Structures are given as structure tokens and as C-alpha cells.
Amino acid sequence: MSFTVVHIAATTRDNTNRPIHDGFVETTATPFAYGSGHVQPDLAIDPGLVYDLGLTDYLNFLCASGYNQQLISALNFNRTFICSGTHSVTDLNYPSITLPNLSLKAVTIARTVTNVGPPGTYTATFQLLGYNITVVPSSLTFSKIGEKKTFKVTVQARSETKRRTYEFGELRWTDGKHIVRSPITVKRRR
Amino acid sequence: MSSTIYIIHTECDSLFQPDVTAPGVNILAAYSEFASASTLLTDNRRGFKFNVMQGTSMSCPHVTGIAGLIKTLHPNWSPAAIKSAIMTTGAL
Secondary structure, eight states, rough: OOOHHHHEEEEBBBSSSSBOOOSSSSSSHHHHHHTTTTTHHHHHOOSSOOOOHHHHHHHHHHHHTTHHHHHHHTTTTTOOOOOOOOOOGGOOOSEEEEEEOOOOEEEEEEEEEEOOSSSEEEEEEEEEEEEEEEEESSSEOOSSTTTTTEEEEEEEEETSSSSSEEEEEEEEESSSSSSEEEEEEEEEEO | OOOOOOOOOOSOOOOOOOOOOBOSEEEEOOOTTSSSSTSSSOOOOOBOOOEEEOOOHOOOOOOOOHHHHHHHHTTOHHHHHHHHHHHHOBBB
């Protein structure tokens, strides 16, 4: 029992029960330092859902980042790769969501999750203080392994939202057994 | 050096942050028997097979080991799927 109590209390604290701090400067650490948290091997072998990426996704990310076709083709094992369609850097199917350049205009990003567990329904919970945030759809049902579902996250700064400072939140998909958690990191610039 | 983790302050506008952290302070690590205990050339204490070390070089093998574990259990998962599994199950 005492172990459980200590464990819960220890969430963002180190082994001296102080808030986790930066390794070089004596400031309290943020998700930029500890990311989505400490690695958990027993949970990592059964994540429920994964954010998958293939070669084409990375090459489209380079297209959206403004790299020229010659450079991108060099990274495609010297096979010509033509940038086509509209790709946004923030749509890279990465397991965390970072939007460093928000204004009062709402920004919508897409993510696709692949089911790697049993069939089931996942529901979204999210929080991001000081911003408006929505996830559509907020429920995803999977009937088999390998099935993919896409959702959209819309984030908007409010007029009173602080500028030029990062705010940290999170998005969780859960089926009651698995928790698929992504850190959300946003900054309002204008 | 009392923190359970060792981290590098990376507040930049990278879309690849945040990711994860792993133990990196006071880690018992394999060590060169030719190196001195303190790594200083003037230190004559040598011949240790292990030493207590710090840094992201200590964190990295923890994550590598987990990646290997996942690849063994799920051989057809892509590198991105493995990284996703590690990131989305991290604990704060």
C-alpha cells in the first residue's frame, strides 16, 4: 500500500522527491526534457495503437519542409521522388503534437493510428490550458489488427493566451486497458 | 546529480520534440579497463570492468534495449511503430 502511495505521488518528481530538474541548469524540467515520460518496457510491448510512418511519409515531410527534389531523391536511395499534393509539416504522423507558431487562427492537424491490439473502441481525452482544443472524431472503433483510423486535432489560441511561451498538454486514447498518450506542446507567437 | 534522469535542455521549435526520457544518472555501466576511474589522465586507478556513469549515453542503451525487445516480439513493426510504442506508453 505504501508503495502505491509513493508511486502515485512520484509522478513528476525525482528520487529525492523534488520536481525533476534539468541536468545542466537548475530549472524545473518541462516535457521538452522528459518527453512523454520515463520509458516503460512492460507497457511498450503492448501499446494498443501506434502512430506509424513509412518512407513516403518522411519524404513528403521533407517536401513540406522545403527541401528540393534533388536532395529528396538522394535520400530516396537515388530514385526520383516527385513532391505532389499538399503536405503540411505538422501532419507528420508523429506520436507527439508540437505547434510552435500559433496565432489566433485555428490550426487543424491530422494523425492516423494503427490498431496493434485486440478489437475495441478507444475514446479521446485531452487537455491544453489556455487554448481551445477539439478532437474529431472523439471515439475510434477497431475490428481487427492493422486497421487504421484518422482523426483531426484543432487548436486555437484565445485572445488572453500568453504569447511566446510554451504550454504543455496531452491527448490520450484509451480502450479501458491501454492508454495511448501523446504530449501536446504549443506556443502562441502572434 | 540526484535526479533520476539526465536530460539535455532542448527548448527549440523542433516538431520531433517531445519524445521520451530514460534513466541516465548513476548508471552502473561497462567500462574500459584502460581508462582511469575518474577519466583523468593523472588518475592511476585503472582496471575497472564497471563504473558509475551519467549522461544521455547511459539513457540511450535503455531505449535501444526496449526497441530490441519490441522488434523481437513484433518483427514486422516499422521503426516508427516501435518509437510510437515507446513514446505513447511513457510514464510521468
